[in-house]
Amino acid sequence: HPFNPEVFQMKFKWLVARRYEEIKYEKMDGIAKITINRPQVRNAFRPRTVKEMLQALEDGLKPHLPISVLLLGMGADMHMASLFPGADRLEEALAPDAPVLMALRAEAAGEPRITLTAPVLAGAQNIHILITGAEKRAAIERAASLPALEAPVRVVLDNATVHWAE
Numbered sequence: 001h002p003f004n005p006e007v008f009q010m011k012f013k014w015l016v017a018r019r020y021e022e023i024k025y026e027k028m029d030g031i032a033k034i035t036i037n038r039p040q041v042r043n044a045f046r047p048r049t050v051k052e053m054l055q056a057l058e059d060g061l062k063p064h065l066p067i068s069v070l071l072l073g074m075g076a077d078m079h080m081a082s083l084f085p086g087a088d089r090l091e092e093a094l095a096p097d098a099p100v101l102m103a104l105r106a107e108a109a110g111e112p113r114i115t116l117t118a119p120v121l122a123g124a125q126n127i128h129i130l131i132t133g134a135e136k137r138a139a140i141e142r143a144a145s146l147p148a149l150e151a152p153v154r155v156v157l158d159n160a161t162v163h164w165a166e
Contacts, residue, residue: 018059022049025056032060050103054114058100065100070124072160074153075108076135078143081121082106082113083152094118094148094155118148118155127160129153137164 014026014033022045024035034056036043045053072080079085083093084106093102098117105112121127131140140162143151 018056020052020056022046023052023056025052025059027060032056054099054101054103057114061100065120065123067120067124069126070121070128070156072121072127072129072153072156074129074131074136074140074143076139077108078139078146078151078153079106079108080129080153080156082109082115083118083121083155084108085150085152090149090152094152118152122155122159124156127156128163129156129160130163132165134166140164 012028014028017025017027017032019025020037022036022038024033024037026033026035034053036045036049036053038044038049074080075084077085082104083090084104086108087093087104087106089102089104090106092098093104093115094117096119098119100117100120101114102117103112103114129140131137139151140153140157143153143157146154148154
């Protein structure tokens with residue numbers, strides 16, 4: 001379809017999906033919108049803001065689970081999604097009762113990350129891992145015999161189709 005500039009003039013009817021202190025969480029026709037709502041501090045966020053955003057994101061994602069097709073990459077350190085070995089809350093993110101999403105910190109990631117947790121990833125109906133190079137091929141072969149805390153990709157490996165290219 002050609003670009004229609006009238007779209008920007010349209011008024012959308014967003015409905016409050018749930019009330020929060022620091023964010024606005026609204027929905028319209030199957031679309032969710034999260035807006036930081038702390039104008040008094042120029043929308044700077046703090047841990048409570050992040051917690052509310054995670055709750056709203058989870059609420060938006062849950063109706064669409066399980067994932068039909070999951071396509072993952074993997075790092076040479078055997079991380080997938082943002083589940084890195086050595087992450088501060090990795091054990092919690094790997095637990096069977098983990099929430100849908102979690103914020104984690106790992107030195108290898110460089111900055112805090114929000115990730116789907118192991119139960120959500122492992123619960124996908126079709127799982128594919130795409131890797132390239134000899135280093136990652138050796139890593140995924142090692143991961144098969146390591147615990148998930150050392151090789152997070154392990155949680156999906158048994159049910160995944162691995163696609164490898166040199």
